Amino acid sequence: MGLDFTVLPAFFALLLVGAGWTIAITVAAAILSFFGGIFLAVIALYGPAVLRYPFRLFAWLFMGTPLLLQLFLIYFGLIQIGIDLPAFVAGVIGLGLHFAVYNSDIIQAGILAVDRGQYEGARTLGLSRVQTIARIVVPQAVRSVIPPIGNNMIALLKDSALVSVIGVTELTLTAQLAISRTFRPFEFYLAAAACYYLINLVLEAGLRHIERRIQMAR
């Protein structure tokens, strides 16, 4: 049987809903991974030992195990100890923490690359250590690592397809639903791929815009 793309329009609304959830989960997880990444980086570099070592273990766990397994653990595993999270929330937490660990590595490198003179300049004005880290060092570090963080955000968008396995009706899952009714996998997976690609274009344009805006302020 040949390809027949005329089956697509009937499921357009469904795919649109899926795309909407993909965007929602990506944005929410991106925000969590960004601020979580900053938080983890600051703890890793400046935190007291009692926090540093547990956080290192946490980072190692998230880096050393598959994201899919982490999603299963958060969604299906936590119920056993009484934490019953909605699939969307579990997905955001899983994706967000997973990428927070990767962002943290990048931000740590950015913090270490901030010129020592910046720290001295701020301390000389009378800013405390904490004020200097929060207002001078971290903002500069984050600006300098926006491009690699942006790459992580693009990877996050694509990996958001994994949350389909815990039942979030995002793009991949809605495509599968349509396929189960039409038996047209090629057409719908291709349509879903096109949607991911479009979202990605917007995301990349947004990242380029941010990079341009901060170019002067570096």
Place this chain on the structure above:
Amino acid sequence: MTEKPFIDIRHAAKSYGALEVLKDISLQVQKGQIVAIIGPSGSGKSTLLRAINDLDPLTSGEVWLEDMLVNKPLSPRQYERHINQMRQQIGMVFQHFNLFPHLTVRGNITLAPKMLKKLSDAEANALAERQLAHVGMLDRIDYYPSQLSGGQKQRVAIARALAMEPKVMLFDEVTSALDPELVEEVNLAMKKLAEEHMTMIIVTHEMGFAQDVCDRVLFMDQGVVVEEGPPEVIFRAPKHERTRNFLRKHLQGNAQ
């Protein structure tokens, strides 16, 4: 009977392991005095300057600003509070400007007054405008440091330090990183400050500037103050062989 010193450095010593960078230096600076510290690189002059606001802590010795001990031995938590208070009163300008690249000129100047002195936006803006007008940089208030020349950056750095209304200003080779044609504008800003009787300690390689502006010149070498006196004596009739050698080499270097 001399006046009680404004800044009093007593028996300052600093060593890194076996290397003695400062060897028992004492220095008194009166209020409104302008002191230049000259000497070859590695002589300890920057280290001494950076000890005044405890950026490079001394191994032993005391630094007093009026009746306050700057490098007070305190618990880490108390010291942090104390030194932040002290540093608000000791302005410092660096060789490499150390402006904050992620903030505009306005942001650079208003940050510390807003955070530490709790100035309102309007007050801080007025302060920034006043300080920038003072160094002739008001028209660049909304620029980022990356959009400024070295001389302009350094003038902004001076304005930023002055915005905290310090009692003393420390200058650490502030024109050494500048293209020759940009040195003069920074020197002018400092001269203006000198005319307003700011107490200033200036580590410099600019012998001409030291001669014009400063009340006293210290020549340092190998961690000690070899010779000190009014500029006309140090530059015209230095007593020590080391001072003569340094000045001769330096003047030759400048003539090339």
